[in-house]
Amino acid sequence: MNLKKKKIDVAIPYSRLRVSLNPITLCFSGTYRTLEKPFREAYFLNSLDHVRRCKLYAALFFGIFGLLDVFVFPDQLGQLLFIRFAIVCPIFLIGLLFSYTQVYRQVWQLMNALYIMVTGYAYVAMVMITPQPESYFYGVGTIFCVFFGYTFIHARFITASLAGLMVVGGYQLIMMQLMEASGVIQLINGSHFLGINVLGMLICYSIEIQQRKNFYLNHLLEREKEKTEDINKNLEQRVEERTAALQRINRDLNKEIAERKQAEKKSRASRERLEIILDSIDADIYVVDIKTHEILLANRHTRQIFGDDIVGQPCYKALVGRKTICSNCSSELLLDENGQPGESRSWESQNPKNSRNYIIFSRAVTWEDGRLVQLQVATDVTSMKQMEARLQRAQKMEAIGTLAGGVAHELNNILSGLVGYPELLLMDLPENSESRTIVDNIKQTGEKAAAIVQDMLMLARRGLSVTHTINLNQIITDCLQGAELAKLKPDYPFLSIRSNLASALFKTTGSADHVKRAVINLVKNAAESMPEGGVVTLSTQNIYLDHPIVGFETIPQGEYIRLRVTDTGPGVASYDLERIFEPFYSKKKMDHPGTGLGMAVVWGTVKDHGGFFDARSVEGQGSAIDIYLPVTGQNGEIEVSERSLDSYRGNGEPILVVDDIKEQRELATFMLKRLGYQVDAVASGKEAIEYIKKHPVAVMVIDMILGPDMDGLDTYREILAIAPEQKAVITSGFSESQRVLEVQRLGAGRYLKKPYRMEQIGAAIREQLTTSFSDGSADTYAKIKLDR
Numbered sequence: 001m002n003l004k005k006k007k008i009d010v011a012i013p014y015s016r017l018r019v020s021l022n023p024i025t026l027c028f029s030g031t032y033r034t035l036e037k038p039f040r041e042a043y044f045l046n047s048l049d050h051v052r053r054c055k056l057y058a059a060l061f062f063g064i065f066g067l068l069d070v071f072v073f074p075d076q077l078g079q080l081l082f083i084r085f086a087i088v089c090p091i092f093l094i095g096l097l098f099s100y101t102q103v104y105r106q107v108w109q110l111m112n113a114l115y116i117m118v119t120g121y122a123y124v125a126m127v128m129i130t131p132q133p134e135s136y137f138y139g140v141g142t143i144f145c146v147f148f149g150y151t152f153i154h155a156r157f158i159t160a161s162l163a164g165l166m167v168v169g170g171y172q173l174i175m176m177q178l179m180e181a182s183g184v185i186q187l188i189n190g191s192h193f194l195g196i197n198v199l200g201m202l203i204c205y206s207i208e209i210q211q212r213k214n215f216y217l218n219h220l221l222e223r224e225k226e227k228t229e230d231i232n233k234n235l236e237q238r239v240e241e242r243t244a245a246l247q248r249i250n251r252d253l254n255k256e257i258a259e260r261k262q263a264e265k266k267s268r269a270s271r272e273r274l275e276i277i278l279d280s281i282d283a284d285i286y287v288v289d290i291k292t293h294e295i296l297l298a299n300r301h302t303r304q305i306f307g308d309d310i311v312g313q314p315c316y317k318a319l320v321g322r323k324t325i326c327s328n329c330s331s332e333l334l335l336d337e338n339g340q341p342g343e344s345r346s347w348e349s350q351n352p353k354n355s356r357n358y359i360i361f362s363r364a365v366t367w368e369d370g371r372l373v374q375l376q377v378a379t380d381v382t383s384m385k386q387m388e389a390r391l392q393r394a395q396k397m398e399a400i401g402t403l404a405g406g407v408a409h410e411l412n413n414i415l416s417g418l419v420g421y422p423e424l425l426l427m428d429l430p431e432n433s434e435s436r437t438i439v440d441n442i443k444q445t446g447e448k449a450a451a452i453v454q455d456m457l458m459l460a461r462r463g464l465s466v467t468h469t470i471n472l473n474q475i476i477t478d479c480l481q482g483a484e485l486a487k488l489k490p491d492y493p494f495l496s497i498r499s500n501l502a503s504a505l506f507k508t509t510g511s512a513d514h515v516k517r518a519v520i521n522l523v524k525n526a527a528e529s530m531p532e533g534g535v536v537t538l539s540t541q542n543i544y545l546d547h548p549i550v551g552f553e554t555i556p557q558g559e560y561i562r563l564r565v566t567d568t569g570p571g572v573a574s575y576d577l578e579r580i581f582e583p584f585y586s587k588k589k590m591d592h593p594g595t596g597l598g599m600a601v602v603w604g605t606v607k608d609h610g611g612f613f614d615a616r617s618v619e620g621q622g623s624a625i626d627i628y629l630p631v632t633g634q635n636g637e638i639e640v641s642e643r644s645l646d647s648y649r650g651n652g653e654p655i656l657v658v659d660d661i662k663e664q665r666e667l668a669t670f671m672l673k674r675l676g677y678q679v680d681a682v683a684s685g686k687e688a689i690e691y692i693k694k695h696p697v698a699v700m701v702i703d704m705i706l707g708p709d710m711d712g713l714d715t716y717r718e719i720l721a722i723a724p725e726q727k728a729v730i731t732s733g734f735s736e737s738q739r740v741l742e743v744q745r746l747g748a749g750r751y752l753k754k755p756y757r758m759e760q761i762g763a764a765i766r767e768q769l770t771t772s773f774s775d776g777s778a779d780t781y782a783k784i785k786l787d788r
Contacts, residue, residue, distance in 0.1 A: 019216045025158050026208050032216070039215050044105055047154040051108070052099055054153045055115070059092035062119070065141075073130045075708055080126060088122045091115070109156055113163040116149035120167025124174050133738075142171045143196055150200035157208045161201045168197045217277070224270050231263045275299075284378040288315045289371065290331045290364065295319075296373060305354070321353035331374050334364035341365055341372065348381070357382045469632060470512045472561055473501045476538055479519050488524065494533025497523060502540045506561050509632040510609040518605040522565045522625060529569035529623070539564045543628065551614040560611075560628040572617040602627075648762025650677040653769060654695070657681040658688040658715065659703040659731070664754070668701055671758045677765070685715030692719050692726070699768045701761070702748075704732040704740060713739045716748060727768040731756065 020030040028036045062084060069080040095111055098104050104111070123141035130138065146164045149155050155163075172190050238256060242249040278285050279300035287297040293314045303310060310318040316326050336342035341364035348359050358378040367373040476499060479485060488495060519538070526536045543562045549555040606613060610630050617623035655677045657668045665681040672679045680695070682688050685706050692700075700719070704712035712730060719726050728748040730740055740751050749771070750764040 019213055021209065021212060026156070026205070026212060028212065028216075035216065035219060039212060042215065043154070043211065044108060048099065051112075051153050052096055054148075055092045055096040055099070058115070058119070058148065059089045059096075062092070063089050076129050076131075079129045083122050083125055083129075088118055091118050109159045112149065112153050112155035113159045115153065116145060116155070116160065116163035117167055119145035119148070120163075121170055124167075124171050127171070127174055142167060143193070146197055147200050150204040151207070155204070157201070157205045160204050164197050164200060168193055221270075221274075224266075224273075228263070228267060228270065231266070235260060235263065283380070284358070284376075286310075286315070286319075286376055287365075287367070288331075288374045288376065289367075290334075290374050291371075293325060293329075293331070296367065319353065320351065330362050331364075334362060334374060335372070339372075356380055357385050468512065469507050469509055470515060471505070471507055472515065472540055472563060472629070473505050475512055475516050476501060476519060476540065476563075479516055479523070480538075484520050485523060488527050492527050492531070492533065495527050495530065496533075496535045498535060498537045500537060500539035502542060504542075505540050506542050506559070506631040508561050508609065508629040510629070514605045515609070518602045518627075519563070519565075521602050526565060526567035526569065526623070529567060529572075534568040534622075537564075537566045539566075542631075549614065551616070553613055555612040555614065555628055559631045561631060563627040563629070564624060565627075566622060566624040568622045571619040571621055572623050648759055648766050649675050650762075650765070650769075652676065652678055653698040653765075654678045654680075655699055655701065655765065656688065656691060656695075656697040657701045658683075658685065658706065658712075659701075660684060660706050661703075664703065668761065671761060672701075672765070675758065675762050675765075685710035685712075685718070688715055689718050689722065692722055696723060698727065699765050700726065700728040701765070702728050702730055702743075704730060704743075711739070713743050716743050716746060720746060727771070729761070729764045729768060 019028070020032050021027065022029045028034075028039065066081060066084045069077055069084075073080060092115065095115065098111070099108070120142050123138045123145065126138045126141070146167055149160045149163055172193060175189060235256075242252070242256065281299060282301055284302040284305060285299040286295055286302050288295055293316060295311050295313055295315050295318060298306075298311055306318055314325075316322040316324065316329075320326060330345055330347075333345060334342055344361060344363035346359065346361045348357065350357050357380070359381050360379075361377040363375050364372055365375050480497060480499060485497065523536055523538070530536075541562045541564070543560045545555060545557050545560065548557055603613070606627055606629070612628045614626040614628070615623070650672070655672050657665055657672070657679060659665045659668065659681070660683050662683070665683065669679045669681050680691070680697075682691055686709070688700070688702070691697075700716075702712045702716060706712060706715060710718075712732075716726075716728055719728075726747075728743070729750055729752060730743050730748050731752045731754055732740065733754045744751065749768040752760055752764055
């Protein structure tokens with residue numbers, strides 16, 4: 001058997017072929033055992049170039065992901081970079097160089113196992129090095145490296161399975177020791193990782209079986225071809241002999257005719273087997289005459305898509321729907337300078353006849369009658385392209401949100417002074433002072449900027465700090481009756497806003513303020529699309545989906561509340577519809593007011609509430625945006641109370657402010673002193689601990705982000721070891737996180753989001769003081785004042 005490089009083509013799915021394989025190692029067994037050695041040789045030759053590229057790509061992408069470590073884990077950067085660039089990447093590059101040696105042919109499968117284990121254990125080491133819980137996301141890398149081993153690098157099933165199980169097993173042992181979670185959660189986590197590994201094993205198992213069946217099929221075809229060639233040679237030799245002595249072999253003529261008929265029968269049988277194989281492939285395979293462009297052969301899949309009558313028609317008419325030859329026809333490009341079949345070509349294109357995307361492989365071959373024909377294999381990749389587009393959109397929104405969150409955190413620290421100091425100045429200025437207008441304008445400007453920062457936090461998916469059971473119908477009613485939408489009337493006098501609210505609408509869980517802002521942004525966006533007037537309709541409905549809906553995004557099966565916002569505007573082009581939720585993407589004129597975050601804030605709000613989107617639009621017929629929010633069975637209302645500033649004033653109680661930003665410390669100190677408290681301030685958690693050891697205080701005001709060594713949670717936990725009853729108020733430029741909730745679980749009081757106002761911090765501290773001494777234990781407070 002003459003097996004040459006690239007002799008074996010892509011695996012072909014079919015059900016009639018049977019071959020004996022070892023169920024565990026998948027090696028050829030029984031009468032097929034002799035095929036094992038040539039299969040491995042052919043598999044190595046066909047995989048060599050691909051595996052080399054995979055090693056290079058793996059080293060490149062593993063190194064590129066190191067950029068994420070710079071931003072996420074700067075404290076462990078040295079260790080992470082050592083793992084990436086001193087261990088993993090060199091091993092891949094050394095393996096790439098080693099692949100050019102003769103020894104590599106004998107050990108390349110063991111090398112594949114080594115790559116899987118090195119990369120997998122590298123991610124396990126990263127999980128151990130980096131802080132929790134963020135480190136758990138390196139588990140995604142473990143999944144990636146395992147699937148990389150099962151699919152991309154052509155590792156055999158037995159090799160990849162052993163390496164994958166060792167990697168997943170090592171990862172699970174580490175997670176059992178590091179994960180601070182219940183046994184049920186660990187069981188679920190372990191089950192999912194084991195299930196993913198088993199899925200990879202099954203895929204790898206299926207791939208190798210198909211590769212071996214495909215090899216066996218080529219073996220059969222090669223053997224049949226050799227038989228046919230032997231028969232033809234034998235016939236030619238006999239014809240020459242009979243021609244030389246026609247009189248002598250006349251009596252054997254009938255026998256020769258019979259032999260020819262038998263050979264033709266075998267040839268037809270071989271052709272029928274080939275047609276069975278072609279018809280079993282889920283891709284468009286067809287043969288076209290290079291000169292006349294006539295379709296000579298088409299498999300069943302092609303005929304099902306383009307019609308049973310395409311054979312005999314010009315390819316440009318039957319397949320593309322054109323009247324003339326395609327301008328980019330590749331027929332002549334497949335021939336060399338001598339007019340003989342040359343190298344193959346492949347490309348991706350969209351078929352204008354059915355608007356589907358295809359990857360097309362084309363090669364020139366010699367047909368059975370001697371003419372040159374073009375063999376094309378077109379694989380439909382439309383679904384894959386759509387999935388890639390949705391994934392890219394989600395990744396883009398996540399990246400923009402991360403950037404917005406970091407910027408918002410820094411702006412909140414800056415805006416604290418812009419909001420807080422004017423409030424202090426207004427307390428000292430007379431009512432008739434002209435400076436009050438200036439200072440008040442500064443304060444209002446700061447509050448507007450703070451509102452924009454809040455939009456950025458929502459975009460960063462960090463804006464949902466409080467959740468309650470909310471009634472969407474009531475929120476919409478409040479919006480329609482509120483001042484925010486009333487401001488649209490002067491700019492859009494011909495605009496009509498209508499509602500169609502379902503009775504007995506289910507409730508959902510979330511933040512009423514954030515949902516209200518999202519509704520307002522949706523109405524404003526619809527109004528801006530209809531400057532000459534139109535109708536905006538808000539409707540609600542209880543929806544149960546018994547199967548997923550694939551639209552703007554995939555909406556899973558479940559029970560939802562649906563908010564639909566429609567308009568009668570000019571509609572949105574399909575390209576623009578894909579980008580309407582991107583920050584700062586707009587079709588408005590440059591002088592139109594707005595931050596450019598409206599629809600992006602809607603996106604962040606819905607995602608924070610566990611919801612989904614569907615968006616539709618037809619140019620000239622308006623647009624419709626559907627929001628699906630999950631249903632909750634809880635009941636509850638939001639309680640709001642207002643108190644005067646005098647009720648927040650102190651009586652000389654000692655307060656300690658802990659904040660690493662000097663301006664923040666000074667602002668908080670000024671505010672609290674004006675409220676009648678004794679105030680000291682420190683710049684770090686360690687300083688706060690030392691201070692508490694010497695000077696007990698009534699309440700601490702602790703910032704969550706204090707520095708690389710110790711944040712607010714770590715600081716409060718250490719202080720509780722010294723003063724178990726210590727009260728505290730938490731502040732942060734970000735919104736409420738799991739670490740904030742943990743501080744409150746330990747005993748801290750209200751959480752304040754920067755920039756905060758004087759009455760907010762005053763109310764939070766007064767609430768803590770009231771809680772501290774409500775049981776009549778005034779001796780504790782007296783002792784604190786005496787010590788000071």
